[in-house]
Amino acid sequence: MSTAGLRAxxxxxxxxxxxxxxxxxxxxxxxxxxxxxxxLWHFETRARANVKRGVYRLADEATTAFQKxxxxxxxxxxxxxxxxxxxxxxxxxxxxxxxxALALRLRPGDEILISELEHHSNIVPWQMAAARTGAxxxxxxxxxxxxxxxxxxxDLVTGRTRIIAVTHASNVTGAVTDVGALRDAADAVGxxxxxxxxxxxxxxxxxxxxxxxxxxxxxxxxxFGPTGAGALWVRKDLLLDLPPFLGGGEMIxxxxxxxxxxxPPPHRFEAGTPPIGPVIGMGAAAAWLATLDxxxxxxxxxxxxxxxxxxxxxxxxxxxxxxxxxxARIGVVSFAVEGIHPHDVCQMLDExxxxxxxxxxxxxxxxxxxxxPATVRASLAPYNDAADVDALIEGLDTVIRRLR
Amino acid sequence: xxxxxxxxxxxxxxxANHAHGRLEAPDRSVTCDNPLCGDRITxxxxxAGERIAALAQKTRGCLLTQAxxxxxxxxxxxxxxxxxxxxxxxLRRLLAGEAVAPVWPELAMFAxxxxxxxxxxxxxxxxxxxxxxxxxxxxxxx
Numbered sequence: 217m218s219t220a221g222l223r224a225x226x227x228x229x230x231x232x233x234x235x236x237x238x239x240x241x242x243x244x245x246x247x248x249x250x251x252x253x254x255x256l257w258h259f260e261t262r263a264r265a266n267v268k269r270g271v272y273r274l275a276d277e278a279t280t281a282f283q284k285x286x287x288x289x290x291x292x293x294x295x296x297x298x299x300x301x302x303x304x305x306x307x308x309x310x311x312x313x314x315x316x317a318l319a320l321r322l323r324p325g326d327e328i329l330i331s332e333l334e335h336h337s338n339i340v341p342w343q344m345a346a347a348r349t350g351a352x353x354x355x356x357x358x359x360x361x362x363x364x365x366x367x368x369x370x371d372l373v374t375g376r377t378r379i380i381a382v383t384h385a386s387n388v389t390g391a392v393t394d395v396g397a398l399r400d401a402a403d404a405v406g407x408x409x410x411x412x413x414x415x416x417x418x419x420x421x422x423x424x425x426x427x428x429x430x431x432x433x434x435x436x437x438x439x440f441g442p443t444g445a446g447a448l449w450v451r452k453d454l455l456l457d458l459p460p461f462l463g464g465g466e467m468i469x470x471x472x473x474x475x476x477x478x479x480p481p482p483h484r485f486e487a488g489t490p491p492i493g494p495v496i497g498m499g500a501a502a503a504w505l506a507t508l509d510x511x512x513x514x515x516x517x518x519x520x521x522x523x524x525x526x527x528x529x530x531x532x533x534x535x536x537x538x539x540x541x542x543x544a545r546i547g548v549v550s551f552a553v554e555g556i557h558p559h560d561v562c563q564m565l566d567e568x569x570x571x572x573x574x575x576x577x578x579x580x581x582x583x584x585x586x587x588x589p590a591t592v593r594a595s596l597a598p599y600n601d602a603a604d605v606d607a608l609i610e611g612l613d614t615v616i617r618r619l620r
Numbered sequence: 621x622x623x624x625x626x627x628x629x630x631x632x633x634x635x636a637n638h639a640h641g642r643l644e645a646p647d648r649s650v651t652c653d654n655p656l657c658g659d660r661i662t663x664x665x666x667x668a669g670e671r672i673a674a675l676a677q678k679t680r681g682c683l684l685t686q687a688x689x690x691x692x693x694x695x696x697x698x699x700x701x702x703x704x705x706x707x708x709x710x711l712r713r714l715l716a717g718e719a720v721a722p723v724w725p726e727l728a729m730f731a732x733x734x735x736x737x738x739x740x741x742x743x744x745x746x747x748x749x750x751x752x753x754x755x756x757x758x759x760x761x762x
Contacts, residue, residue, distance in 0.1 A: 557659075557681065557682035557683060557686075558657075558682075559682040559739070559742065560626070560683045560684075563625065563626070563736070563739070564626065574657075575656070575657045575658065576658040580658060589658045589659060589660070590658055590659075618626075619626075619631070
């Protein structure tokens, strides 16, 4: 499918026609694809009812659609069983669910290994789990290129390491994690491995079974679905063993005044009415994404990432924060402009219809590691093209001339 | 909108960066962060009674934060808390879109920021730091 053909599958582009629109903030949120938008709209206007309980026709259809979404999401990530997929409100709740459920296995002095590359949503839940249990949070440092320093794993993974929780792909540097090295390190000490897939999930189907992780968290809105939905995949044997996080309706087997028993997974982890419409939209997005030619889209992403890197490096005083090559990365490129604050850059780029994020990207430890307050970030999606990248480089050149 | 937002006065004020630096042995010292973007300002004060006798600001921030800190650097010395409070209130009213002739005339340059809600905190951060300093945050070790 051509880029124009792809754009026709995203309603935002028709809505923005007539004004310059270069959307390069896909790492923050992707645009919703037509399949997801229509599924969401259909549910909310034609088939709206609560799920898992009602027996009337509409409720049964809603439950069927919700379960179909579970199958579609499971298929997209290569889960062996749809019931390994827990729906949440987003990646943040997915990681919090994991952190809370796994915290009960922690003892004082145990270690949780994260990294300096993490989004705050894969740092703070583990700090909270550590505070409750007396465990300790340690971090894999980053290399100067913005990758996990996996050569430090021998020192950092100890007999007390119980959980390793790291990003699958960085939301700042774009670096893709060497999961094999982490799996080996985790296996050596019997630790569990969680991957934060918020960024990676939008860049093509996954195979969690061969990837080597035990838990995988991701969100719908970054993979061109609605906001308000996400998922946590947990390997079946582990999932069956985990206690619930949130209590409420839908997650129980029987409730008495003093005690309750819980439903089997995934319902044990889906307390209350779930975000039904967004989940159905997430399923539709996953199903549509699975039909795309990801070999071609992968080549396109590499070409545009290279064009972005080369263009940025041609500008005076622009420094790439992250890998400068195209290997083992996604199309997320952060950079600093000497003497100009990222917010000023982004505010002025907006004048040219360029949507980019400037800030710490919820990764303050990484900013500290690079001794930067913030960066500007360009992040690509399949609907981006060379014109978007060229507009960025030209706009940035103008901003630098004006503000320096 | 951006051209107006980044008017020449704001750019010039940010570059002027009045009272940039640190004071030796300040009576008050406060560091304030903008949690949304990580920008940071440190304000040091020396006081003569309630009046600000000397002030220094060290700002790591965008042009808007830098310019607001510079206005404080230029205007706050000699002022008492009531005048600072009046200036801060007038700045908030400006950002809310009201027509105001501020006691510190330079603050009028921030009027275009009213159109960009996400940037209001950038302008207000130095005033927040100054308010905290005046309310009695002690210098480290003080």
